[in-house]
Amino acid sequence: MVIEIPKDHPRYESLVIREKIIEGMHQKIVAEAGLIAHGRGEAFDYILGEVTPPFALNQEKLAVITLLRAKNPVISVNGNVAALCSKEIVQLSQILNAPLEINLFYRKPEREIAIKDVLTKAGALQIYGIDPRNQKSIPEISHQRRIVDSRGIARSDCVFVPLEDGDRAMALRNLGKDVVAVDLNPLSRTSLAATVSITNNITRATTELVNFAKNFSKMNIQELEEEKKLLNNETLLQEALKFMSSRLEELASDQKYL
Ligand code: ATP
DSSP states (O other): SSSSOOOOTTTHHHHHHHHHHHHHHHSSSSOHHHHHHHHHHHHHHHHHHHSSHHHHHHHHHHHHHHHHOOEEEEEEOOOOHHHHHHHHHHHHHHHHHOOEEEEEEEEHHHHHHHHHHHHHHOOOOOEEEEGGGEEEOTTTTSGGGEEEETTTGGSSSSEESSSSOOHHHHHHHHHEEEEEEEOOTTHHHHHOOOOOOOOSOHHHHHHHHHHHHHHHSSSSSHHHHHHHTTTHHHHHHHHHHHHHHHHHHHHHOOGGGG
């Protein structure tokens, strides 16, 4: 850690996460732009109260069911994800039987290697996305992220993209793939384009997803479908926005803020 955060600091968790991102940048895992993206996420997390709200748990359940029901699920990993939750992402990959694929907006060989090392340290046995012999291009995307792995995203029917940019989420949908995204901003193009959107901090969401995945992977198809019937992505995304708006209203009428 770059600086020592006092444990009694009221926003301890948030500051520890921020330090991890900064450290990730020094280790070449996180791109400079990743810091800015993180800041945008922090602003929305502040409104959530920096805890997982009930609607997000339901979004996470729907995400796990969608990934378990997919034929070829894949987990796309970028620098921020690797810096913040590599252990949980590797666990999720093992439970869901979904390979990991490094896919970067700011593609640089040293970043790919740094991310590969972090994932390997966290227990990953196979990592797609870095072997040039298996590269395939998705014409729908105009920047470097168009390059995907022929064994991973190219042939998948469902991609878990924990932190994604809107263009790519939409391109993956246009290719007929399901997209499961984590994005604290319920208004982002990613949140709106995804088949399942999780409006939560990636650090909390991945821990909770691992727990749901452990439980749901023991269920049969019928039980999963019964659970799924109770959950609707659009309704849950609306709930996310309503939650944020009513929390702001509550805070606005709280005497201590006047
Ligand atoms: P879009 O292209 O989807 O409309 P954007 O331009 O904001 O949105 P990016 O800048 O590519 O997208 O990505 C940043 C997104 O990631 C933001 O919407 C932000 O809320 C989200 N984000 C950043 N850090 C986290 C985090 N730790 N957990 C969850 N979401 C996060």
